[in-house]
Amino acid sequence: MQEGRDNSIHIEFDNSYEKELDGFYYHQKAEPAPSPSLIKFNHSLAQSLNIDIQSADDEQLAQVFSGNQSIAGSNPIAQVYAGHQFGHYNPQLGDGRAVLLGEVLDEHQQRKDIQLKGSGKTPFSRSGDGKAALGPVLREYLVSEAMHSLNIPTTRALAAVTTGEQIWRNKPAIGAIVTRVAASHIRVGTFQYIAANEELDKLKQLADYTINRHYPEAKTSDNPYLQLLKSICQRQAELVSKWQLVGFIHGVMNTDNTTISGETIDYGPCAFMDHYDPNTLFSSIDAEGRYAYRNQPHIAQWNLARLAETLLPLISDNEEESVELATNTLHEFLALYQGLWLDGMRTKLGITNQEDGDYELIQDLLSILKEQKVDFTNLFRSLGYVVTGDSSNTTSLFSVVEHWDEWKVKWLARLERNEMTSSERVTLMNAHNPAYIPRNHKVEEALSAAEQDGNYQPFERLLSVLMNPFEEQDNCEEYAQPAPSDFGPYRTFCGT
Numbered sequence: 145m146q147e148g149r150d151n152s153i154h155i156e157f158d159n160s161y162e163k164e165l166d167g168f169y170y171h172q173k174a175e176p177a178p179s180p181s182l183i184k185f186n187h188s189l190a191q192s193l194n195i196d197i198q199s200a201d202d203e204q205l206a207q208v209f210s211g212n213q214s215i216a217g218s219n220p221i222a223q224v225y226a227g228h229q230f231g232h233y234n235p236q237l238g239d240g241r242a243v244l245l246g247e248v249l250d251e252h253q254q255r256k257d258i259q260l261k262g263s264g265k266t267p268f269s270r271s272g273d274g275k276a277a278l279g280p281v282l283r284e285y286l287v288s289e290a291m292h293s294l295n296i297p298t299t300r301a302l303a304a305v306t307t308g309e310q311i312w313r314n315k316p317a318i319g320a321i322v323t324r325v326a327a328s329h330i331r332v333g334t335f336q337y338i339a340a341n342e343e344l345d346k347l348k349q350l351a352d353y354t355i356n357r358h359y360p361e362a363k364t365s366d367n368p369y370l371q372l373l374k375s376i377c378q379r380q381a382e383l384v385s386k387w388q389l390v391g392f393i394h395g396v397m398n399t400d401n402t403t404i405s406g407e408t409i410d411y412g413p414c415a416f417m418d419h420y421d422p423n424t425l426f427s428s429i430d431a432e433g434r435y436a437y438r439n440q441p442h443i444a445q446w447n448l449a450r451l452a453e454t455l456l457p458l459i460s461d462n463e464e465e466s467v468e469l470a471t472n473t474l475h476e477f478l479a480l481y482q483g484l485w486l487d488g489m490r491t492k493l494g495i496t497n498q499e500d501g502d503y504e505l506i507q508d509l510l511s512i513l514k515e516q517k518v519d520f521t522n523l524f525r526s527l528g529y530v531v532t533g534d535s536s537n538t539t540s541l542f543s544v545v546e547h548w549d550e551w552k553v554k555w556l557a558r559l560e561r562n563e564m565t566s567s568e569r570v571t572l573m574n575a576h577n578p579a580y581i582p583r584n585h586k587v588e589e590a591l592s593a594a595e596q597d598g599n600y601q602p603f604e605r606l607l608s609v610l611m612n613p614f615e616e617q618d619n620c621e622e623y624a625q626p627a628p629s630d631f632g633p634y635r636t637f638c639g640t
């Protein structure tokens with residue numbers, strides 16, 4: 145066996161970014177981890193990526209997914225990007241604590257990145273240590289896998305390991321690494337970095353690579369680069385509408401955390417809303433509420449405007465024409481988003497046809513939820529029971545039941561104008577209204593048991609519940625409850 149190389153795990157790497165985009169990254173190996181130990185390995189994801197681990201034990205998996213041992217065909221890199229952080233441009237960010245091991249083609253021949261996050265310093269680490277702490281690694285594992293099970297485009301978690309190293313986060317913390325799988329790690333910030341250098345050939349190279357990898361249909365368009373912008377807007381509108389429909393708050397929608405693929409990325413200060421309130425915000429550093437729930441669609445549009453600026457020289461040689469075409473595309477974004485959101489809300493209410501008053505019907509419900517601080521997830525889940533004639537669960541969620549009763553009459557009348565059997569309707573609703581989301585107090589409980597006692601059972605249990613969010617599971621009531629009042633206001637943190 146070659147020194148430092150593992151032969152028990154086979155990954156068929158096929159690295160296009162490294163081969164085709166010279167100058168967009170540095171070659172960078174992971175720092176050695178003193179004593180890696182496997183926390184979790186995602187076998188079903190590995191299988192879908194054609195990763196063969198047949199003869200590997202936990203020790204070998206830990207060695208490979210800490211970066212201690214390399215796999216034939218991997219040629220790790222740290223990618224460069226820039227980005228607007230909370231509205232302020234930072235010309236130089238990049239993978240400060242991550243290395244891309246390489247790319248694979250999955251079972252559907254879709255190209256996927258496999259990246260270690262928390263594996264040590266890179267040329268982009270700035271003042272950071274390049275490491276990740278156990279809590280945030282488990283949070284990323286849990287929430288990204290939960291999002292996938294909620295049918296929301298997202299990066300995935302392939303593995304989590306502890307490194308055996310103590311790191312420092314205001315206090316001592318356990319070092320860990322999460323292996324992230326993504327459709328790609330190309331961000332709005334990647335385009336911003338390349339565009340800032342004003343080298344048109346490089347920008348074209350990145351845009352062509354992106355089209356080939358994510359939007360090949362744009363190639364046959366009259367204006368492929370305008371079509372690229374349109375397609376990315378479409379994917380972002382789909383993504384953010386899905387976030388809004390389950391009450392997911394990303395928390396740090398900087399342009400470097402906005403993917404070109406339309407996947408959710410970077411599970412730092414994210415959290416789910418309990419009771420419905422459009423102003424909900426958890427991030428401790430977002431004093432102005434820039435990334436609050438209600439702002440997410442507008443921020444997505446703002447981020448796409450930053451992307452559009454980078455593409456202007458490619459869209460047309462005539463600057464005025466370029467600006468006009470890009471501006472028109474951006475102006476369509478909110479309407480596109482609204483349409484997707486409205487259709488998604490209709491589905492949550494068991495409605496498959498369209499009527500003019502639907503928007504008002506939905507807004508009426510949302511204002512009652514806001515006024516009475518009703519749990520968003522549980523309310524929608526309970527509506528399936530109302531369709532079968534049992535309103536007791538729903539009624540118990542309201543303090544002023546009359547408002548709900550009045551709304552219910554309007555809603556049931558609306559359902560009568562959209563014929564289907566009640567069992568068809570309940571099936572539809574239950575497939576879109578999760579019974580389980582990663583409840584903030586349950587996530588914290590799982591993280592602190594692991595961090596403080598080395599007890600991974602709450603993490604395992606929560607993960608297994610979240611793998612089937614649309615199915616009510618026996619003895620899982622506690623996972624469906626909002627945080628108890630003594631949990632207090634929830635605060636999340638960035639850059640951990």
Ligand code: AMP
Binds near residue numbers: 410412
């Ligand atoms: P994030 O807030 O995780 O999206 O990260 C923003 C930027 O900070 C990215 O360029 C990261 O690579 C970098 N970064 C975050 N944490 C660390 C760390 N512990 N060490 C080095 N760079 C980091």
Ligand code: MG
Binds near residue numbers: 400401410
């Ligand atoms: Mg980031």
